[in-house]
Amino acid sequence: MKARIELGALLSASVFGIWLPAEAQTTRQSAAPTAAEQQEADWRVIAARCGTPAFEKAFYKESRAAVSAGLINKNRPPADVEKSVEALRRSPFVLVASNADCPNQLAQLKELQKSRQGLVRTGRNRP
Numbered sequence: 001m002k003a004r005i006e007l008g009a010l011l012s013a014s015v016f017g018i019w020l021p022a023e024a025q026t027t028r029q030s031a032a033p034t035a036a037e038q039q040e041a042d043w044r045v046i047a048a049r050c051g052t053p054a055f056e057k058a059f060y061k062e063s064r065a066a067v068s069a070g071l072i073n074k075n076r077p078p079a080d081v082e083k084s085v086e087a088l089r090r091s092p093f094v095l096v097a098s099n100a101d102c103p104n105q106l107a108q109l110k111e112l113q114k115s116r117q118g119l120v121r122t123g124r125n126r127p
Contacts, residue, residue, distance in 0.1 A: 033084045036072050041088035042095055047109055049092035050102035062113055065120045 040063060047059040067085060068078045076084075096105060 033088055034073055037081060037084045038088050040067070040072050041085045042090065043109060043112065044085070045089055045092050045095055046105045049096050050099075050105050051109070055106075059109060059113065062116065062120070066116050069120050071116065071119055 044060060044063055047056045047063075051059065063085075064082065066072060067082050070078065072085070073081045096102060
């Protein structure tokens, strides 16, 4: 909806020959997803593809806690980061080619869970 208003303002300004300030013409840079957000989305997909339903649920819950604690991107509001992570999910077959890759991927996810466990509880890395 906001994009429509901005587009309408730009079109109206061009028709009437009015120039807008530079900050009104540029898009918000903070809205661009980061590599950390893409990685988080990929980890959620891997947990769903390789893990048990219980592991997937636990990983998803801990992932959301990490996002809300600001561990993924401290420069954006957690709600925006969560929306971005959900939107960036890719096909599980792109990320994990075969079931033989799953044990290595799950070991990596479990290490990630261990490393984040202390950070989420203590609230470190918050803005």
